[in-house]
Amino acid sequence: MNSTAPIRINGEPREVPPGLTIRALLTHLGRDPDQPGVAVAVDDRVVRRALWDETAVPEGSRVEIITASQGG
């Protein structure tokens, strides 16, 4: 088994430990998973926050992590 898995996060290629859940991925990225105002999509599908503990990020997937920004 590989020690890292390639995924794309916000458009950038990354190597992360395989089998991470979304919550674990956010922690791995140095972010607080309980911070409000953040949403995650994996391969163009939103993953509800309630499912972050049980949803693994598949190898090769595209992850988008978004928040509110200035906007008109």
Next chain:
Amino acid sequence: MTDDRTLTDSPRLGTEADEPGTADTWTVGDLTLRSRVLLGTSRYPSLQALLDSVDASGTELVTVGVRRVDLSETGGATLLGALRDKGVHLLPNTAGCFTAREAVLTAQLAREALETNRIKLEVIGDDETLYPDAVELVDAAGTLVADGFEVFAYCGDDPITARRLADIGCAAVMPLGAPIGSGMGLTNPYALRILREILPDVPLVVDAGIGTASDATLAMELGYDGILLNTAVAGAERPPQMAAAMRHAVEAGRLARLAGRIPRRLYAEASTPEDGRIELGP
């Protein structure tokens, strides 16, 4: 002696049907609002200038964008926290989306992140005009309304598209006055007037193009329920002062609309009565 009819006392304007003193509110989606100013949160010289402008405008509903988290920063959420502290409602947008697919996913992410069903739906056609792509817009609006969203649809001033958006069940139809950020004002008030006439019961908001206070007044005089603006305030030399101007302009235009303006006529009509004029001798 207190003056309870000052312009800053916006809820007490009265309406066409109601007795004086009844709050002049409007309802859009599940919100009932007193302010008719929707304010964007982008391009202010500072966060403080934005927050001061929110206060000065009296807005209760502000737009925010949806963008990738900057993974090089662990902080963030300053904007969101500050807006929540103000107690304003959030209207996330799909700015920058060119296709219905992008817009739908962006809206779904916004719903998850901000816990609101409201979405300002922007599906643009090109970078030069930022005009809406009517085909993709109507497609996305249908998908989002079916998915339970309250869709605030940014559109052109074409009555056919506007009616389609209303028929789909959009919470608000928001035609542009002029291209986004152009400050050109309401370039086709006649088209905007037609929209108001054919869609008397749908919340209508002039979105984009407003440059200064008189543009906001005109929108309200045309019978619009509100205005959405950003650059006119954020790009002004003194944003909070312009935000206050917009608040008063909207109130003035709304009052004028409710008061019922006189018809335009080509020739003069004397305002001083003819009777009792003096006569000179021969």
